[in-house]
Amino acid sequence: MIKGGTFQLVHGIDLIPSHDQQWDYSNFEYQGISPKPSSDQTSCPNLEKNELSMWVEHVTKQLIEDNIPETSTNASLQSDSTMAYGDDESRPRKAPRRSCTAEQQQLEQADQCSNGGSKELSSLNDHGLSLITLLFECAVAISLDNLGEAHRMLLELTQLCSPYASSCAERVVTYFSKAMASRVINSWLGICSPLINQKQVHCAFHVFNNVSPFVKFAHFTSNQAILEAFHRRDRVHIIDLDIMQGLQWPALFHILATRIDGPPHVRMTGMGASMEVLAETGKQLSNFxxxxxxxxxxxxxxxxxxxxxxxxLQVRQGEALAVHWLQHSLYDATGPDWRTMKLLQGLAPRVITLVEQDLALGGSFLDRFVNSLHYYSAMFDSLGAFLPTDDQSRHKVEHSLLYREINNILAIGGPARSGDDKFRQWRSELARNGFLQVPMSGNAMAQAQLILNMFPPAHGYGLVQGDGSCLRLGWKDTSLFTASVWTSSQASSSSSSSR
Structure with a gap:
């Protein structure tokens, strides 16, 4: 139902407020954003398809066919589901060698990738395609521990690309080059200690929430599932595994406070790395x-x-327990996956709301490189289609969020570097460990669609209901985030017996 420019779905309360307002963290009121299409058509042209991801896919296939036929990355170019990964031993036998005519060869490879001289690919920017090809060659060198050759290529890349370029390809290559340079340095020195400025990250995450539907999608689909799980419960407990600024909770509080059968007592456990940030988040939520x-x-x-x-965690008898987890690649928010799973089993929550990036972090370096390049090409494309080249919000998201994720995956990530094996896909692991998937309700689907309606259809965001039980949000042909809802078998049995 739409009334006065405001979406109303549950109990007559505004779950997605009107478009012309914004977050005001000083009084912690949750208000929606209405993105306005960019008038700058030079930010990332020719976006009828997911152009940058298309470049990545074609160059990858060509390099695999010509130089590294035995690598497992050929299986990793799936855009509509979680990408496949091989193990650390699925490595190429040799790195492609660059000659004095390397740029010519790169352009010839690009022509070969174009399915017999396709007009679509031949019209792409030669400079961007050359950069991506060089970046691939550098990744192969790193995967073979040929660090000297990789260093030489990285020096070349740093002279050829800029994070402020009008080309999405050049911006992506810039940040991947920086992450790979960190990887080379870490490999030489044997150190790996990322420093996270939590306030800067949270500020950039706030900006990302304003300019893209992905964060809103995670918040509102999760809130809807939690709201339904708390129906007629008078004592509820929410555990947020990485609460950050708690941006999603005021909307849920508003609905719970105006429930027809009366508001419940709400207890929240917020987890994070900084006690200072957690204290401020708690203060703002308490005031609201x-x-x-x-x-x-x-x-x-x-x-x-x-x-x-x-x-x-002080779980109390009689409380309806919800666990919320918005996953990201900025840093490891939860520690070892197997211990996280064991704790979830011990908690036996009534509902788990899980939003995952459709990007696995395990496997060899080359696996992670190919999959993350395909994934972040789509992310950069989505920002470039909406925001001008020199937009400060766009740069803040790319530099303070997306680059940090890329760096964590390439320079730091991977089982061999972290010491802990990571699950490739949490949805499958939850199913294997006694949790039951709860189908997304019609309200959750409707709210997700309303979020997308805040962005012009031409921008290319798409929503898919996968397997009847989860929701996927993506850009053009690439699935980027998947939301799913789970319950423990104990909670399900208890709920059935109480009816």
Missing amino acids: AKRLGLSFEFHPVPEKFGYMDLSV
Whole structure:
């Protein structure tokens, strides 16, 4: 239902507010953003298809066929599901060698990739295609521990590309080059200690929420599932595994406070790396709940979920428990996956809301490189189609969020570097460990679609209901985020017996 420019879906309360307002963190009111299409058509031209990802796919296939036929990355170019990965031993036998006519050869390869001289690919920017080909060759050299050759290529790349370029390809190559340079340095020196400025990351995440539907998609689909799980419950407990600024919770609080059968007592456990940030988040959420007349407790826990003891979470009998996890590649928010799974099993929550990037972090370096390049090409394309080249919000998201994720995957990520094996896909692991998937409701689907309606259809965002139980949000032909809802078998049995 639409009334006065405001979407109304549940209990007559505005779950997605009107478009002409924005977040005001000072009073912590959740308000929606109405993105306006960019008038700058030079930011990333020719976007009838996912152009940059198309370049990546064709160059990858050509290099695999010509130089590295035995690598497993050929299986990793799936855009509509979680990408496949090989193990650390699925490595190429040799690196492609560059000669004095390397740029000519790159352009010849690009022509070969174009399916017999396709007009579509021959019209692409030669400079961008040359950069991507050189970046691939550098990745192959790194995968073979040919660090001297990789260093030489990286020096060449740093002179050829800029994060402020009008070309999406050049911006992507810039950040991948920086991440790979960090990887080379770490390999030489044997160190790997990323420093995270939490406030800067959270500020950039806030900007990302304003200019893209991905964060809103995660927040509102999760809120809807939690709201339904809390139906007629008078004591509820939410555990947010990486709460950041808590941007999604005021919308849920507003609905709970105006519930027809009366508001519940809400207890929230917020987890994160910085006690200072957690304390500020708790203060803002408490003030907002107080203004709504909602009974509320907040417990900050400056620790990773996977390292915690069950007793620290203080689960109380009679509470409806929800666990929320918005995954990202910025940093490891939860610790070892196997310990995280064990703790979830011990908690037996009524509902788990999980939003995953459709990007696996395991496998060899070359696997991670190919998959992440395909994934972030689509992310950069989506920003370039909407925001002008010199837009500060766009640069902030690319530099402070996307680059940090790329760096974490390439320079830091991987089982051999972190010491912990990561699940390729949490959805499959939850199913294997006794959790039951809950189909997304019609309300969740409707809200996700309303979020996309805030962005002009020409921008290329798409929503797909996968397997009848989850929702996927993507750009053009690439699935980027998947939201799913789960419940423990114990909670499901308890719910059935109480009816």
